[in-house]
Amino acid sequence: GRTTGTKAENQDEPAGRACGKVILLGxxxxxxxxxVLAVPLPEAIEARVRPADGRSRLRIPAWGVDEPVVPGRRGSSAAVATVALIMRELHVAERHYDIEVDARIPAAMGLGASAAIAVAIIRAFDLQLGFRLDNRTIDTLAFECEKLAHGTPSGIDNNLATYGEPVLYTRSTASRTKPIQLSEVPPLVVASSGKRGVTKDMVAGVAKRYASNQTLYDTIFSEIDELSVAGSVALRDADYESLGSMMNVCHGFLNAIEVSTPELEKMVHIARLNGALGAKLTGAGGGGSIVALCPGRSHDVAAALKKAGYAIIRFSDS
Ligand code: MEV
Structure with a gap:
């Protein structure tokens, strides 16, 4: 494999692939x-599946996961439960497979890795079994996996993992989502704090505060909604001054609903000091990653974040 230097046993099998995601607003x-406005992180996850003797096994070397998959039993990795659900839904729970995943994005960093794992594994099974599942079916099954992992997902992560296109998305209109056509790759820097953010807990925390401050939170969510809609136009038109301001304001709202951390604040500050037009936490927060919009300044922003000890996950310059 690419990262371990040893050829994976099932490297010759065709790979199922999926994108990660970066939420710009919402x-x-x-x-x-x-x-919610999001862009894909291409080449995030690859999975390969092949029949095995004995019992099924999931390996994700980059994350240190190497576990048996036993129907009806929860593994210590959330990805094991995802594999068990996929095998059940595809009616192969009684068969045995080696499932090998090449993860090029970190887990629990707000980048949609869990949904991408689900989509890549579904596609790998699809290739192995010759079902020729369509994207809608893959997206729907990955959404079931997300529910298992996160409780009340909006479905944005499985949408990006499946279709890999920039989108302005809402939960209730998910099936009618249309990709946003971009004239160029936006100049983004994505950096991780190295601290895990647990989406399920972050979403539950917001739900608790929402329940006791409903009017206040509804106002904030409406403001965020407008930012996402306006931001999709700015993104399409490559109007980075406007989009950057909206990202900064959105970060303020995310801080207001208590999903930021001192570390994320520090990273956002470093990005802005070094020329980012916009910088915000991305994903569920509580750890995880930031995204910075930095036309002409991506190198400076990435170098400053790296110097402060943070990992650069993706990088593109204008
Ligand atoms: C996680 O990628 C984004 C959240 O809004 C949760 C969700 O939409 O499912 C925090």
């Missing part, structure tokens, strides 16, 4: 059926 509000 995380958390998305759970309340507001608009």
């Amino acid at each position: 995380e958390h509000a998305a759970v309340y059926d507001k608009h």
Whole structure:
């Protein structure tokens, strides 16, 4: 494999592939059926499946996962439960497979890795079994996996993992989502704090505060909704001054609903000091990653974040 230097046993099998995601505007509000704006992280996850003797096994070397998959038993990795659900839904729970996953994005960093794992594994089974599942079926099954992992997902992660296109998305209109056509790759830097953010807990925390401050939170979510809609136009038109401001304001709202951390604040600050037009936490927060919009300044922003000890996950410059 690419990262271990040893050829994986089933490297010759065709790979199922899936994208990760970077939310530019609208995380958390998305759970309340507001608009969310996201772009794909290409080449995030590859999975290979082949028949095995004995019992099924899941390996994700980059994450240190190597576990048996036993129907009806929860593994210590959430990905094991995902595999068990996929095998059950595809009616192969009684058969045995080696499932090998090449993960090129980190887990629990707000980048949609869990949904991408689900989609890549579904596609790998699809290739192995010759079902020729369509994207809608794959997306729907991955959404079931997300529910298992996260409780009340909006479905944005499985949408990006399946279709790999920039989108303005809402939960209730998911099936009618149309990709946004971009004239160029936006100049983004994605950096991880190295601290795990647990989406399920973050979403549950927001739900608790929502329940006791409903009017206040509804106002905030409506504001975020408008940012996402306006931001999709700015993204399409490569109007980065406007999009950057909207990202900064959105980060303020995410801080207000208590999903930021001192570390994320520090990273956002470093990005802005070094020329980012916009910088915000991305995904569920509580750890995880930031995204910065930095036309002409991606190198400076990435170098400053790296110097401060943070990992650069993706990088593109204008
Ligand atoms: C996670 O990628 C984004 C959240 O809005 C949760 C969701 O939409 O399912 C925090």
